Amino acid sequence: MLRIAVPNKGSLSEPAVDMLREAGYRQRHDPRVLVLVDPENDIEFFFLRPRDIAVYVGSGTVDAGITGRDLLLDSGADAVEHMQLGFGGSTFRFAAPADRVRELADVAGRRVATSYPVLVGGYLRDRGVEAEVIRLDGAVESAVQLGVAEVVADVVSTGTTLRGAGLSVFGEPILHSEAVLIRPRSQADVPAGLEVLARRLQGVLVARQYVLMDYDVPTSLVEQAVAITPGLESPTVSPLHNSEWAAVRAMVRRDETNRVMDALYDLGARAILVTSIHACRL
């Protein structure tokens, strides 16, 4: 039976459970459930702290898990990314009062508060910046005001928390993170069940990212139309009863839907219909 670790709390928990449910797996409804067996799919889910998931996966006690790239790197565990999951996006950044620290070089000789000491320590070491890294469990933005550090390094999503603490980001982002499916680095053969899980999750990603677009177009314009909607492999072109027109069906990126519809309409396509994809296997 495949053993998969899933975040039990925090920003990644609910979207991870939603994605697994969309992929057809049994999921917990009660946040107190710690282990859940899905016998139909021969899979067992362990609900663990997101920060611990890389440790379990790295030790090989579970076959794979869902966590954040930042948490994976900070854990130093023997685990690698198997696929990106398209949610839980964030950047990891330095921040400080804008009048005191403006660039990475200014961090030298200062104290940096963070919940991700391995990630931050490694980043500074790679760039030859000597600073003291202070590990805190959370709410690191308050560390400057309380005099524990001059700089913080933390997850930034909207930036509201930093602004509230009077801090400004500086330097390049340390990392762009998102939720990832991870597996042990040393795994010689990826278990067959994990490939099925990854394919199902890929199906959810595609269903979320693409729509199906159908339209009618004069046959003389089919080549120009399919250049606008090339689809993933090749669009379906079907004859219509009126032989001067053809019907085209193609997958289109959801975020490009309206731009593509405008371009098709301008070209002369009509009856342009957009449908959501419920599930798919590519």
Ligand SMILES: Nc1ncnc2c1ncn2[C@@H]1O[C@H](COP(=O)(O)OP(=O)(O)OP(=O)(O)O)[C@@H](O)[C@H]1O
């Ligand atoms: N707005 C956000 N705040 C915090 N973490 C986020 C956010 N968006 C995505 N993440 C990701 O969530 C993971 C952090 O998980 P963590 O368990 O610390 O959750 P949390 O939302 O910070 O909850 P907690 O209250 O337990 O600290 C990281 O991979 C981080 O990149």
Ligand SMILES: O=P(O)(O)OC[C@H]1O[C@H](OP(=O)(O)OP(=O)(O)O)[C@H](O)[C@@H]1O
């Ligand atoms: O840029 P924002 O949208 O404001 O979000 C980022 C903030 O959210 C997280 O804090 P969380 O609420 O998880 O508290 P924590 O620091 O105790 O983990 C993170 O650590 C930042 O503080």
Ligand SMILES: [Mg+2]
């Ligand atoms: Mg947090």
